[in-house]
Amino acid sequence: MKTNEELQRDVQNAIKWEPLLNAAEIGVTAKDGVITLTGVVDSYSKKTEAENAAKSVTGVKAVAETIEVNYGSSFKKNDTEIANEVLNAWKWNWEVPADKIKVKVESGWVTLEGELEWNYQREAAKKAVANLTGVKGVSNNITIKSESKDAVEQAAVECALERSWSIDDEDVDVKVKGNRVTLTGTVSSLYQKDEAGRLAWNAPGVYSVDNELLVDFDD
Incomplete structure (x- = not known):
């Protein structure tokens, strides 16, 4: 289990690694797996990039992101x-x-x-x-709202998760009711949680995905 200091450092390094971002603009705090991002950037794409960088770090359970976007006084687009x-x-x-x-x-x-x-x-x-x-x-x-009226095939979702190199499908339980998919279980990062949700959405006929996966990293 990473300490707060270790997790904070890993997220800071992940942000530094992104060429679009200036790490000096973004503050990072960590407490019990929850990362809080603060600061001011000059584009919305930088805001989302910082959030994605934090989510990619193993051990991050949640991201609270309060980064502001400020284009400066010279910006005149209405x-x-x-x-x-x-x-x-x-x-x-x-x-x-x-x-x-x-x-x-x-x-x-x-x-x-x-x-x-x-x-x-x-x-x-x-x-x-x-x-x-x-x-x-x-x-x-x-x-x-998919044009497909057939119920989602649970096996198709399970096979999609099994094909993904980044997800341990044995730790993910798939339940299907009509056109709704529910994912439960544990993964080791927010990236894996988001990826599992994305793959479930790709199944024909899906109207909604309840991604209830828990992020649990004990290494």
Whole structure:
């Protein structure tokens, strides 16, 4: 089991390793496996990159992220301009069916709504927005409703987890009820938890995934 100091150091080193980030801008504290990130960065992509770096560290059970995005006094892009850039970004992304998504921008915060068939489309829509200048945050309220009416096959989800090199599938229990998948059990990092959820979402017919996996690292 890592001490608070060891976990703090490992997260700080993970942030330093990311070329997009300036470690001096981001504060890191650790307590009982919970990492708190603070500071100010000049883009939303840096904010998410810092969070992802922290999640990748073994032993991290949860991340509380309060990093602020501040583009500086010289920045003059308004909400209408940001909204237009969001729509333009989607035009060039084949993964995003833009005609099925509504976007609202308020004080730089982007809210996405609509109904899509696949989770990868929802994630692609958010990713395209996150890289735009002026965006301070994203609320992804897009729901998934697959055209497939068949119940999700539990075996298909289990096989997907088994194929992943990063997940010990023996520690993950898959339950399926209709079009809802529930994951329980333990993994050793938040990255593994997120990856298991992503793989479950890829199964045809999935409407929702309840990712109840616990992060437990005792080494």
